[in-house]
Amino acid sequence: EVQLVQSGAELKKPGESLRISCKGSGYSFTNYWINWVRQMPEKGLEWMGRIDPNDSYTNYSPSFQGHVSISCDKSINTAYLQLTSLKSSDTAIYYCARQTSGDFFHYWGHGTLVTVSS
């Protein structure tokens, strides 16, 4: 069974950084891109970027380029999303999602709630 297990909820102060993890299991981790999607409170879905775990090639949305960093460690089947210089507007649920035969998101993590508050 394909599973994407994300790290737990985070409470951060403005200006801090954090790294969220997404561990894949039940499939060959290096065969499929991992994407990151943001959902702000009561809002829609925003694609942030993706990584090819095979070679760590990344592709970012211009809306998030420079503010986030996506990486992975294929030895432990885990992808990461790093956010720096956090602001209150970064408060959101962050999902990882895996593509399959096309660039639609077949499998989703349960989401990681990030709250940024002083």
Added chain:
Amino acid sequence: DIVMAQTPESLAVSLGERATINCKSSQSVFFGPNNKNYLAWYQQKPGQPPELLIYWASTRESGVPDRFSGSGSGTDFTLTISSLQAEDVAIYFCQQYYSTPFTFGPGTRVDLK
């Protein structure tokens, strides 16, 4: 970027009645060489991640009830729930995966009347 629009923002439908959600892309998401529309639909229930319903505009994901169907081509697409059930109360999003940045519609909330 391809901008996705959805109508209506919300709708209330009686049990057993039809629900229709429209999605329009700012440019075509049809790729001629493989004759496919790069359009997916997701369902999101409160407190849960989105769940894939439809891909390639009209291919139902395994396990999705056949009351859900997708149609359309080019820039105009429709998700139809033929006979609404209580468990279908959710927000529905369309997504284009024709080009990056992948983009989603703003969502349509479906409630029971």
